[in-house]
Amino acid sequence: MRTVYLDHAATTPVHPDVVAAMAPYWSDSAGNASSMHEPGRIARHAVDDARDTIARALGATPSEVVFTSGGTEGINAAIKGAAIAAMARGRHVVTTAIEHHAVLHACGWLANLGFETTIVPVDRNGMVDPHDVRRAIRPDTVLVSVMFANNEVGTIQPIAEVAAFTRHAGVPLHVDAVQAAGTLPIDVHSMGIDLMTISAHKFQGPKGVGVLTIRNGTPWLPMQSGGAQESNRRAGTENVPGIVGLATALRLAVAHRDEANLHLSRLRDSAIERILSAVPHARLTGHPTQRLANNASFAFQGVEGESILLSLDMAGIAASSGSACTSGATEPSHVVAALGLPDDWVRGTLRLSFGAANDLGDVEAVATVLPSAVARLRALAPRRRDAGSATPPITGAVEGYPATVKPAHG
Ligand code: PLP
Numbered sequence: 001m002r003t004v005y006l007d008h009a010a011t012t013p014v015h016p017d018v019v020a021a022m023a024p025y026w027s028d029s030a031g032n033a034s035s036m037h038e039p040g041r042i043a044r045h046a047v048d049d050a051r052d053t054i055a056r057a058l059g060a061t062p063s064e065v066v067f068t069s070g071g072t073e074g075i076n077a078a079i080k081g082a083a084i085a086a087m088a089r090g091r092h093v094v095t096t097a098i099e100h101h102a103v104l105h106a107c108g109w110l111a112n113l114g115f116e117t118t119i120v121p122v123d124r125n126g127m128v129d130p131h132d133v134r135r136a137i138r139p140d141t142v143l144v145s146v147m148f149a150n151n152e153v154g155t156i157q158p159i160a161e162v163a164a165f166t167r168h169a170g171v172p173l174h175v176d177a178v179q180a181a182g183t184l185p186i187d188v189h190s191m192g193i194d195l196m197t198i199s200a201h202k203f204q205g206p207k208g209v210g211v212l213t214i215r216n217g218t219p220w221l222p223m224q225s226g227g228a229q230e231s232n233r234r235a236g237t238e239n240v241p242g243i244v245g246l247a248t249a250l251r252l253a254v255a256h257r258d259e260a261n262l263h264l265s266r267l268r269d270s271a272i273e274r275i276l277s278a279v280p281h282a283r284l285t286g287h288p289t290q291r292l293a294n295n296a297s298f299a300f301q302g303v304e305g306e307s308i309l310l311s312l313d314m315a316g317i318a319a320s321s322g323s324a325c326t327s328g329a330t331e332p333s334h335v336v337a338a339l340g341l342p343d344d345w346v347r348g349t350l351r352l353s354f355g356a357a358n359d360l361g362d363v364e365a366v367a368t369v370l371p372s373a374v375a376r377l378r379a380l381a382p383r384r385r386d387a388g389s390a391t392p393p394i395t396g397a398v399e400g401y402p403a404t405v406k407p408a409h410g
Contacts (some may be wrong), residue, residue, distance in 0.1 A: 001316040004362045008202075008294055009151050009179060009353035010320055014245070015204035021248040022206065025241040033238045034229060043240045050247035054211055057250045058196070059187030066212045066233045067243050071178040072102045074197035074212035075145075077223050077234070078174045079106040082143045082195060083115060085219040086172075090140025091115040094171075096128050096157075097338035098150050103176055104334070107145070120146075122338050125287040126155035134165040144173050148180035152322045152335040152351055153286030154295025156184065163192030172218050178202055178210075182253030183261065183292060194218045198250075200242065204356070205249030209242030260356060261293040267354045267363055271296040274367035279374050285339060285349065294355065297322075299341055300348035303377045308350050311373035317366055322349040 005013075025046060031039025033047045047067075055062040068074040083093055091114050095107050107117040118136040122128050128146060137144065144166045149156045159175055166173040172194040177186060182203030188196050195218060199210040214220055214233070226235025253260070268291075276282055281301035300308065305321030312319050322333035332346035352366060 004317045004358075004365045006317060006319045006352040006354060006358065006362065006366060008355035009154075009292075009351060011201045011207065012204045012355055013357070014201075014206055015249055015252055017252060018205055018245045018248045022241040022245040025244055030240075033240055034227065043238075046240055046244050047238055050243045053247040053251050057186075057254050058181075058198075058211075058213060059189050059191075060213045061216065063231070064188075064213050064216055066214060066230050067238060067246075068197075068210045068212050068234060069208050069239070070201070070210040071100070071176070071197055071199035074199070074210045075100070075102040075174075075176055076106045077212055078195040078197055078214075078220075079103065079143060079145055080110065080223050081220045082172050082174065082218065083110050084113070084223075085221040086142035087113065087115075090138075090142045092118065092138050092140045093143045093145065094118045094120060094133060094136045094141055095145045096120045096122060096133075096147070098122050098126055098128075098153075098155075098335045099145065099147050100151060100176055100178070103145050103147070122155075124339050124341075125290075126150055126153045126285070126335070126339055127287055127290065128157050128162070130158055130161040130165055133162050134169070137165070137169045137171055141169070141171050144171055145176065146173070147176040147178075148186070149177075149184065149292050150286065150335060151179045152333060152349075153297045153339070154179075154291040154353075155287040156180070156290045156292065159193065160191045166194075167192045179292060182250055183257065183294070185257075188213050188215065195220070200246035200249055203249050203253040206242050206245040209239050209246050211246065263356070264293040264354050264358075267358055267360065268294060268296045268352075270360060271352055271354075271363045271366065274363065275370060278367060278371040282374075283345070285336065285341070292353075294353050295351065296354075297351040298349065299336065299345045300350065300374055301342075301345050302381070303348040303374055305347060305349040307377050308348070308370070308373060311377065312366065312369060315365075315369040315373075317369060319366070320351045320353070322351065 029042045031043040033043040051062045051065045055065050093107050095103055097119050120132045120136050146162050148159055163173050174195040175193045177196050178199045181198035194215045196213045201207040222233050224235045283299050285297045285299050309321050322336045336346050336349050
């Protein structure tokens with residue numbers, strides 16, 4: 001049975017042209033980019049070329065591009081590095097309720113150094129009001145971090161408007177653009193973004209490589225000590241094949257962005273329409289229009305997202321849920337909780353995220369399986385829908401599967 005892969009927000013398959021571009025740097029040209037000799041110089045050229053390509057794609061200068069091991073490292077380096085560099089001035093950071101855990105936990109970690117974090121709420125569509133960000137900025141605020149597009153519900157934030165306020169207040173802005181890069185137009189200079197994180201594996205590049213852009217002049221301290229790589233901003237031997245792969249993937253994604261988004265949004269809109277009309281007590285999560293072209297995310301009343309995932313998995317469909325399973329009890333994700341959905345809806349989440357290789361047949365597959373799966377799960381647990389939050393969560397509702405299965409995340 002062919003797997004219908006609808007989890008591209010978690011990760012994407014690597015584009016064949018990216019595999020081909022990376023190939024020489026595993027063996028024939030496997031020099032260390034810091035070495036003086038010919039193989040080292042070849043690697044250095046590859047890294048420099050990749051830096052130029054990425055800078056052009058993101059509206060930065062090459063000197064503002066720092067290679068990292070991916071989104072999590074870039075976010076930690078951005079937040080901790082900017083906050084610590086400015087801590088003599090103040091110990092307050094601002095972020096939002098729907099950020100990735102890398103952002104929320106990096107801000108939380110700063111409490112060890114006496115920092116406070118203000119978490120700005122979102123509306124029921126997962127949208128941040130830039131004026132709320134403005135109001136949260138205090139005289140001792142040293143960093144604001146707002147994501148470009150949400151990984152669970154796909155809502156795209158008004159980053160340029162947020163940046164106008166952070167600029168006016170003289171506070172650096174970090175943007176987690178992990179879900180946006182390659183999909184949305186990004187120009188860090190014209191948008192007023194000081195620090196920005198991207199990760200190659202979300203746009204058909206390899207896993208374990210990313211970029212942090214740091215606008216020249218932004219107060220920032222490197223968090224990693226060691227060699228002088230990346231102009232003393234990220235110690236450690238460069239991942240040359242990964243860097244070449246990231247640059248190739250980003251170049252391809254930007255070049256084909258419009259046609260890709262058209263294709264993806266057709267699949268997304270078809271999935272949304274078919275699922276909302278076929279499944280009773282279902283609603284779209286995230287913004288109805290300001291959302292990523294590939295994201296169709298839902299909440300279903302009175303079912304567990306995990307159980308839906310397992311039913312889809314048994315039918316050969318790979319998707320994701322925002323919920324996380326702890327000790328057999330499913331907890332709603334902080335993102336879905338932040339949307340303010342009623343208690344008996346927040347655990348029944350499903351995220352379908354489409355990619356280049358998907359087609360309408362894949363939408364057909366999920367739209368065929370899902371309505372009966374949800375109906376069956378509701379029939380297995382009839383109490384839940386009317387009982388509200390006092391009822392213990394349903395677990396292990398799909399026979400033959402363990403009650404605790406780690407959900408796909410991204
Ligand atoms: N930020 C967002 C919005 C994400 O979706 C992810 C993906 O998991 C990350 C950060 C972390 O990126 P990485 O998997 O490259 O560490």
